[in-house]
Amino acid sequence: MRIHLLTLAIAASIALPALAADAATPAKQKSAQAIIDAAPASAWRDLDPANTLYMELASGRVIIELAPGFAPEHVANIKTMAKGGFWDGLNIYRSQDNFVVQFGDPDGEEAGKAKPYPAGTQTHLPAEFTRSDNGVHFDRLPDVDGWAPQVGFVDGFPVGRNPKTGKVWITHCYGTLGAGRNNAPDSSIGAELYVVTGQSPRALDHQLSVVGRVVKGMELLSVIPRGPAPMGFYTDPKLRTPIVSIKLASEVPVEQRTPLQLLRTDSQAFIDATEARRNRKDDFYTDPPGHIDLCNVSLPVRETMDKAARK
């Protein structure tokens, strides 16, 4: 009894658009995957090597897109630290189930044991919890959200927006990369970083500086053994996961890069694929929710064969 259960990502299907759901003869529509597969080249954008990190683990490469539009000072500092090899030989020292993995220098607070920051590292930065929505292109989702007045995408990142305050911020979805801090809002510099591996902890939104998100390789971080409750810091240092290196993609030889493309969140293909998921109806799914949560929207990524993309 191998079940076809839960074929969220594959298989041809029929999706009824929301507005046509009660039409007499609704047109057959493509599945989200079929829409993505048929997207024109113009619907895809190249990941910018100057804003991409490669985190190399023994198990493989985790690829991170940085968000300089949201946390410019943190991102600049992270680039300085990556160029200086700060994380090379450090480790993932925390894994809390259904929450985050966290990495950096486990001895960072111990004088004499802390790894020195590379030359040029800023040791104090302002909090970058939100940015102004002034002049920002916002791809809004129509769906209700309990955590934010509006949700959607900016620069391809999932965001919340408050029109009253004029602020937008990257939301804590699966794969979101944030900068750990102490109690003071301006106590993060990007040296200690966390990646969301559990149910989206949106209660953290606009309370930490979010610096990017994982676009490939989450399955390498999500399986890291959990540390002891409640917070997942390993008591046995041997259980930490070593980081071989974290480098900027632009600092890696072209032939060693992973040329990725992301589907533009303002493309018709993205809009249509999201709608196909919001109102999925096919041989398996017969009761469409008519809704999608921001953190359930998948952000399609593909490896391009185009050598020119390795620019």
Place this chain on the structure above:
Amino acid sequence: MRIHLLTLAIAASIALPALAADAATPAKQKSAQAIIDAAPASAWRDLDPANTLYMELASGRVIIELAPGFAPEHVANIKTMAKGGFWDGLNIYRSQDNFVVQFGDPDGEEAGKAKPYPAGTQTHLPAEFTRSDNGVHFDRLPDVDGWAPQVGFVDGFPVGRNPKTGKVWITHCYGTLGAGRNNAPDSSIGAELYVVTGQSPRALDHQLSVVGRVVKGMELLSVIPRGPAPMGFYTDPKLRTPIVSIKLASEVPVEQRTPLQLLRTDSQAFIDATEARRNRKDDFYTDPPGHIDLCNVSLPVRETMDKAARK
């Protein structure tokens, strides 16, 4: 720079109740954890051994609470199969990142290779996607939800409710246990089961028969290596995770049981702890969301020292 970041589960904190947020001198309130720690014995309920499964893996015990109030026929069948040792020696044959693990008989659809069902197993059951809310005690959350008109708890399980249809259903949160099926709604019998390990896939709500949820041991399932995309079925059978056994707790000698208690969702402690998380404000969190998502509400579980609870 060991950061205090993200101390969701610990540390004293001050929480302002929603209605008192603008009061001149809000009273200091306890953290969610302090509220739970101070809950009276009457706020806790014993897990019923007759509706509890122990899934034994080499890495430890996963404890599942069954939901006979929602899927009585599936639960009865699962008990029959557990008593007959159906899953003993079978395996977890699927792990899809940010979605589910799935277990049972990977050869279940192959005549001649499929493991026979134990005597008494029903090979056809009705779909049990929802139940009537008639006479059901519903602990409603005030929070908005995009997937369901109302959300809250029934029998301690997270649920959605539609007052217009008079239906309630267990929602697909982290740890939810559901019965895999083929396209026909009545094609599940509980032999093939899945557990949610990723961002809550609420689009599955009321489209599958949900039979329970994991109350302890999720960290053993969540780290299982992911199978290949898109669906996570292992192509190499050696990568499957063996199941030593799945037994009803009531069939296990008393001294080998894990006596657990769950915080009642109708207790004042549960209500207060949820409110403390909804409006968390302390030295670290300074911008309370005033909201909590159903699938972000934690369901406190504790091991009791009370031998009487091993009844």
